[in-house]
Amino acid sequence: MQSSLLHSHSGLRWILLLLLVATVFSTFGKRSGKVAFTAQDKKLSLFTLIAAHLQAVLGLGLYFMSTKVDFSSTTMSSPVHRFFTMEHTLMMLIAIILITVGYGHAKKANAKKVFTYYLIALIVILIAIPWPFRTALSAGWM
Numbered sequence: 213m214q215s216s217l218l219h220s221h222s223g224l225r226w227i228l229l230l231l232l233v234a235t236v237f238s239t240f241g242k243r244s245g246k247v248a249f250t251a252q253d254k255k256l257s258l259f260t261l262i263a264a265h266l267q268a269v270l271g272l273g274l275y276f277m278s279t280k281v282d283f284s285s286t287t288m289s290s291p292v293h294r295f296f297t298m299e300h301t302l303m304m305l306i307a308i309i310l311i312t313v314g315y316g317h318a319k320k321a322n323a324k325k326v327f328t329y330y331l332i333a334l335i336v337i338l339i340a341i342p343w344p345f346r347t348a349l350s351a352g353w354m
């Protein structure tokens with residue numbers, strides 16, 4: 213159970229990153245309002261929102277099962293426990309709130325706000341992912 217959750221959570225990161233980058237690119241040239249924010253753009257930002265919320269559900273499931281989440285007196289002195297118990301989860305929750313607020317602006321066809329919220333969320337997510345090159349966190353590419 214935990215292993216399939218972990219694989220889904222790890223793999224879904226790529227879909228979410230792809231959708232986020234696509235939304236940021238598609239709204240970039242529309243910030244001034246001179247080019248219309250289309251139904252297609254709204255759909256793209258909706259799919260990004262759905263992927264982000266799904267990722268949060270999988271992540272919260274893992275939060276209650278993972279051995280990398282720990283509440284003890286040593287949590288903060290262990291890089292792996294501190295990262296997954298606090299840093300990863302808090303930053304990802306902030307990113308998901310930003311995407312949710314950004315989608316609210318997609319409903320009002322405000323490309324500039326969608327661009328800004330989704331771009332900041334993308335940066336936060338890129339920082340909070342346990343990339344394999346952060347070797348202390350021992351997470352994979354897939």
Ligand code: HEM
Pocket residue numbers: 218221222224225226228229264267268269270271272274275277278279280281296300301304305337341342350351352353354
């Ligand atoms: C509120 C949202 C989230 C929570 C609560 C959460 C929680 C967790 C937890 C507890 C783990 C450790 C699992 C383990 O190895 O035992 C984990 C791993 C991971 N999370 Fe999240 N996560 C969230 C959002 C995200 C998002 C938005 C992304 C990326 C877009 C992401 C990407 C990853 C990756 C890549 C791993 C490592 C998987 C591996 O070991 O291969 N997480 N997450």
